[in-house]
Amino acid sequence: MAIRVTVWNEGRHEQINEEVRRVYPEGIHGAIANHLLTQGMKVRTATLDEPEHGLTDEVLADTDVLIWWAHIAHHEVSDEVVDKVYQRVLDGMGLIVLHSGHFSKIFRKLMGTTCDLKWREIGEKERLWVVEPGHPIAEGIGEYIELPNTEMYGERFDIPAPDTLVFISWFAGGEVFRSGCCYHRGRGKIFYFRPGHETFPIFHNKDIQRVLTNAVRWAAPVDGPVPRFGHHPEPLEKFEG
Numbered sequence: 001m002a003i004r005v006t007v008w009n010e011g012r013h014e015q016i017n018e019e020v021r022r023v024y025p026e027g028i029h030g031a032i033a034n035h036l037l038t039q040g041m042k043v044r045t046a047t048l049d050e051p052e053h054g055l056t057d058e059v060l061a062d063t064d065v066l067i068w069w070a071h072i073a074h075h076e077v078s079d080e081v082v083d084k085v086y087q088r089v090l091d092g093m094g095l096i097v098l099h100s101g102h103f104s105k106i107f108r109k110l111m112g113t114t115c116d117l118k119w120r121e122i123g124e125k126e127r128l129w130v131v132e133p134g135h136p137i138a139e140g141i142g143e144y145i146e147l148p149n150t151e152m153y154g155e156r157f158d159i160p161a162p163d164t165l166v167f168i169s170w171f172a173g174g175e176v177f178r179s180g181c182c183y184h185r186g187r188g189k190i191f192y193f194r195p196g197h198e199t200f201p202i203f204h205n206k207d208i209q210r211v212l213t214n215a216v217r218w219a220a221p222v223d224g225p226v227p228r229f230g231h232h233p234e235p236l237e238k239f240e241g
């Protein structure tokens with residue numbers, strides 16, 4: 001069965017910034033979706049300005065992995081939609097949060113911290129080092145990914161310690177950053193991936209696309225047991241006290 005992916009994008013930069021439109025003529029969501037379609041996945045897109053931000057109950061129920069890109073309009077995302085996405089993650093839906101999505105309501109709710117960081121936009125070089133080479137998200141990647149021009153994100157990144165850290169970034173300006181962070185929340189898996197500033201062609205980069213493919217496959221739900229909580233008065237074994 002093909003993995004069902006929903007690529008969610010705030011979609012505002014593309015409306016107001018000519019430079020972003022030039023880099024992503026079909027939107028950031030369009031660029032990511034077009035790549036994932038070549039990987040045999042079932043892909044749809046959704047954006048902030050659609051009713052319910054395009055994340056209706058039907059869409060969420062039909063999504064194995066949700067990808068989230070956002071930057072300037074986090075506050076416009078309705079709390080009701082955030083609560084529904086949160087519950088779907090706890091129930092097993094995968095979530096991949098990209099770049100400035102670190103400040104999204106959904107990521108902060110799942111992390112329980114400010115998710116704040118240091119940043120600078122002078123187009124410096126970034127090298128993302130693979131620090132967990134056996135991890136499925138690193139499959140097919142070399143020792144590192146090099147991006148010639150990026151926005152810098154630097155530590156401290158105020159997140160809980162990741163369950164697994166897959167990438168650490170080095171920037172030409174001197175900072176470092178935990179760039180590929182894996183978490184489990186409930187039955188769901190979350191991957192935060194740092195690259196993706198809107199004015200650079202990051203999502204056209206082959207290595208970045210490979211990481212996204214790998215991350216979707218890793219974050220996809222597994223058909224594991226559904227936990228049962230609460231009072232269990234009957235022991236499984238006969239109890240002779």
Ligand code: ZN
Pocket residue numbers: 099100151196197198
């Ligand atoms: Zn950015």
